[in-house]
Amino acid sequence: MQDAFTEAVGLASVITDLQGRPLVKPSGFCRLCSELIRGTQPGLRNCMRSDAALGAAAKNAPLVRRCASGGLLDAGAAIHVRGRHMANWLMGQVCDESIPADELLGYARTIGADPEAFAQAVKEVPRISRAEFERLSRVLQLFANQVSELAHRNHLLRQRLSQQRSLENLVLHTSMHDALTGLPNRSLFIETIRQTQLRGEGRAFAVIAIDLDGFSAVNDRYGHSTGDLVLKEMARRLSATVRNADTVARIGGDKFAALVEGEVKPTEVARRVQSALRARLCVLGHTLWCNVAIGIETSAVENAAPADLLRNADMAMRQAKNSRRRIRYFSPRLRDKEIAALDLAADMARAIRAKQFFMLFQPIVTAGPQTALVGFEALMRWRRPEQTQLTPDVFIPLAERCGAIVELGRLALDLSCAFASRLRAANPSGKGVKVCVNVSPTQFQKSDIAADVFAALRKHGLPGDCLVLEITETLVMKAGAMVFEKIERLKAQGVHFSMDDFGVGYSNMSMLTQLPLDALKMDISLVRRLETNRQQRGVVRAILNMAEILGLHVVAEGVERPGQLRILREMGCTCCQGFLFAAPLTTEQALALPLPWGEC
Structure with a gap:
């Protein structure tokens, strides 16, 4: 546009x-200005x-003046963009025809230019009337305004494009990252696994699934x-x-995952993670x-889809969560076990009816x-x-997952109250003996547990004091107003x-002072190594x-050796339970147990 203007008006700009x-x-600079004056x-x-002065003084109209050097x-x-003075458009290098040429030669001495060369260059400069120059x-002002408008439009266009790119980047980032923690989400994590597989080069890697066991209790x-602060x-x-080169993601809820590459031992990484969390x-x-359960799958599985690797690690993590071992590797045996568990869950409703x-x-x-x-x-x-008998550690987690825990809990209350009724009828002098029934946190929260207990007591003609409900520390952590009620x-x-x-x-000590408990059952792991x-x-x-x-x-669980019993007695523990005294008995065996009645 500058060259077009110079060509149109015939003046330098x-x-x-x-x-x-x-x-x-x-454009069109004459020798007088470009070589002699600016030289x-x-x-x-x-x-x-x-x-600079010409542009600064010409915001709304052009400014005409004589050059201080020639x-x-x-x-x-002035060229403005959105009200800001951004640049100047200048034109000139012409002589005012009303001024004698000799008068211009004085400028040569002012700036220290060669007078002869200056005089010769002045002759080459076009002469024009001031009125024509002002016209x-x-x-020039019209062209400058047009440039300002074009610059403004260009600015708006760049701004819109920038906003669009920012929005696209935001949408992409949001779709691939967890909003709370800022970590990659499941989709990006799976894509990262895929990219790692594509790089190949025989590099080993491991997918680690991590679960914050019992985190829901913190929320509740x-x-x-x-x-949310805990998750952050x-x-x-x-x-x-983990290392900077590794990838950490939040898969959802209280579940995280990590992708570790190179010559590292996944078990060592898992232990560091476990210790930190x-x-x-x-x-x-x-x-x-927070307790932590960790499952690990390695790149040794050939041709595995990224989602399958994460699913395998997640499956191993669930096994770790339901066992004393808190870190587990995936294996085909685990997959078979998971499938068998799903089959068990499917059979559970039929088994209750049968x-x-x-x-x-x-x-x-x-x-x-x-004793x-x-x-x-x-x-x-x-x-x-x-098959042989299945114990609660096998089917209770399944019952909670498949929604059968409430019905199973009601059955446990009914059978326990039936036993308590027979116990009291067979031993009138032992009416103080109580039957303890385990209650799942899920059952306690998702059913009207009080109505279920009262119904079982009424059915078998029992007072409430013959029953002890054993609740867990997980339920205590979830103890909101409804649980207390x-x-x-x-x-x-x-x-x-x-x-x-x-x-x-969790052993929340302050909660113990608020709950109306009667007893504590000390975990078997505390008793096992007493000696x-x-x-x-x-x-x-x-x-x-x-x-x-x-x-x-206090009732000490898992007492199996006389040495454990002796230490517990010396410490003042009043009640015990374990194979040292008797294994779990059938109803008939329990009723025939040759022990005197007592009080704890």
Whole structure:
């Protein structure tokens, strides 16, 4: 456009920045200006000052003035974009025909130019009347305004394109990342696995699936805002545990995943992750811990789809979650086990109708020198026609997953109350003996547990104080107002409560003072190493002291050796349960048990 203007008006022009520096190559510059005036330092300096002043003073109309270095006529118009002065468009290098040529020669001495060369160059400069020059300067203003408009449109176009690209990038990032933690999501993680496979080169890699076991209890107990902060902190810890070259993702809910490449041992990585995520964290004034279950799948599986590798790791993680081993590798055997579990879940409703579920009863006795019977724990079994008995650790998680836990829980209450009724009828002097029934957290929350208990008691003509409901620390962590209300309804009718497997979960001490518990059942893992582990003995002693302060009696589970019983007696534990006294018994065996009645 600059060249077109110069050709149209026949005058030199140039577009400069606000300091007078040309932004494009000048058009039609004469030798006087380009070589002689701008060839001297004073001349160049004066020209740049003059050019800058011309543009700055010409916001709405062109400015015409004489050049300070050569006396030539110059005009300037400002170029604005969105109200901002961005550049100047200058024209000139003509002599005012009303000024004698000799007068212009004085400028040569001012800037230190060669007078003879200056005089010769002046003769080459076109001469024009000032009025005509001012008319052409208005044309310059029109061109400058047009450039301003084009620049404004170009700016808006670039802005729209930039916004569109930003929006596209945002949509792409959002579709591939978790909004809460900022980590890659499942889709991006699977794509990362695929890209890793495509690179090939024999590089080993492992897919690690991670589950925050019991995290839902944090949400239920403290609210989702606290849960979100926990997830963010876990994401930060996980990212800090692996290398920069590895990939960490949030797969959904409380599940994360990591892709580790190269010569690393996945088990070592998993242990570091486990240690980092298990560490105590303080959120909004709450001190929390999360247990971790980890599943691992490696690149040794040939031609596996990325989604299958993640699914295999997730399957191994579920197995780790349901076992004492918290880190598991995937294997075809695990897949077969998962398929078998799904088959079991499908058979469960039919098995309930076919009365394949039944109860065994393990005695709870006093720990003193004279062993006396104080109660039984009701333990459900599943007798399948083609197999041996299945224990609760196999079918209870399945019942929770497939939605059969409430019906199964009602059956357990009914069979336990039926046994308690026969026990009281056979031994009138042992009416104080209680039957303990395990209640799933899912059953407690998703059913009207109080109505189910009262119905079972009425059916078998029993008072509430013959029944002890064993709840878990997971339920305690989820203890919202509804849970407390259900417990209070049951307590009002004499039903007792015991916390099962105490000492290996969250063990929220403040919650123990709020719940109306009657007893604690010490987890079998605390009893197992009493004879050889001093620290274990210290933990057990602390639990017993705390229970005494809170007015709770303690039942030690898993007592199998006389040495364990002796240590528990010395520590003041009042009640025990385990194979040292009796295995789980059938109803007839339990009724015939030759032990005196006592109280814990």
